[in-house]
Amino acid sequence: MKKPMVVATILEELRSERSLLSEPVGFVPTMGYLHDGHLSLIRRAVEECVSVVVSIFVNPTQFGPKEDLATYPRDIEGDLRKLESMGVNLVWIPTSEVMYPGGYQTWVDVETLTLPLEGKLRPGHFRGVTTVVVKLFNGVLPGKAYFGQKDAQQVAVIRQMTRDLNIPTEIVVCPIIREPDGLAMSSRNAYLDPDQRKAAAVLFLALTNAKDAYGKGERNGENLRVLVREMIVAESLAEIQYVSCADFGTLQELDTLTGKTLLSIAVFFGKTRLIDNIVLV
């Protein structure tokens, strides 16, 4: 009979329960409030690994002082029911005091890849992400870890960090999961009022419109950015923060597309900031 799912808080509990798991161990780090995007990562981990660990931690160090740390949606009971039903073996729910005790002072920085896009608009965000991912990995010691392509720059940064620091974990990137109208799944979608929610469908429409143009031969970066911008600007509830057409590897903006390209956007609906992206190959 399968052992029931275990929930650990402090590091010592996690290490002790982790040591009992059969290899290979897959890991899905989350901030909770699990939606179908998270569940697709967990499903993949369950398929590929003998044991699966999920963490739920709303990491304060990756939020800016004016961001939504306090209001970030939480539903631990609902999350645990979902995880248990999917066959997850171990859930780590550390507190902020466990992760960042008094005197905490160590940070992991990825330099170049964190400069544009999210890194430029959210100073300190990626330092928080890379640091917490190293801490989570060192606790869980996974063979594979699963991340969503939704956070495209995060994925690029974590891959770079894993390679640079010799981290012995394979990074598996899973496709974006979308609502029926194309809106990328995100815990932050819960902030949208009905009108904003309806309007937010424009993001995927704008990205696919640009992808169609790319499919028809458009290779000018600025033309693709303008195509995306024009469609989003036409939606009055949307306020664009950036529209980027960048090299998939370096995340540098492109004049002319030559290889794999990341088309990515950040758009406000009221106070809610949504991001989305599409890869052009």
Added chain:
Amino acid sequence: MKKPMVVATILEELRSERSLLSEPVGFVPTMGYLHDGHLSLIRRAVEECVSVVVSIFVNPTQFGPKEDLATYPRDIEGDLRKLESMGVNLVWIPTSEVMYPGGYQTWVDVETLTLPLEGKLRPGHFRGVTTVVVKLFNGVLPGKAYFGQKDAQQVAVIRQMTRDLNIPTEIVVCPIIREPDGLAMSSRNAYLDPDQRKAAAVLFLALTNAKDAYGKGERNGENLRVLVREMIVAESLAEIQYVSCADFGTLQELDTLTGKTLLSIAVFFGKTRLIDNIVLV
């Protein structure tokens, strides 16, 4: 029959050979040119662990632009003979290209503890140390890692980093090994000419003189610093860079000693910079 010692260069070789070792695995990171100080760490690792890994890597990122990276003494053949005779199982000798390939961009920083002393005088030094130690640990995956108290601030920084990042390795700190006249063993002692070498004995004499005063009840930090300074200044070949009397845990300079205290010094003999320390308890 014991398997002969294996030497690995690239990460894949290291990982493959590491996976064959019996647990627990002890690890001694070095910059080579091994002296009795290193050998004492290795001896301790051999005593405490079933398998022992040693790395030899003169890490460029922990040297400042005006420091002695190019001239740092090297003797790989001699080092390998010593390691083989001590029963070391695996030696990792990565190249700079293996450790820092083109596009490398990830750094580990410990903040507060790296501000005074060596960190103040050698900007970037500890960022290089902490980053390479994380990389070496992620390659070797040791249960225990052995460091010398000679580099007292390095030990404090690595302990803090290990705790902060949840690194699953026990940090073992071994006592300073000294020449018959008290000079702490260091690869950099090879730079000293005969007069400087003779003069350098003043360092330990000055530290023990202050320790004697402490033993007789001296608890004023400045008085202890002055005691050390006066004895070193009397040696004409010595040029003091710093004399510190600091809290052992925080490395903050002390007016009045109340608990465990680190008395540490950095002194030039010609172009050769030597450090030493003594703990007052």
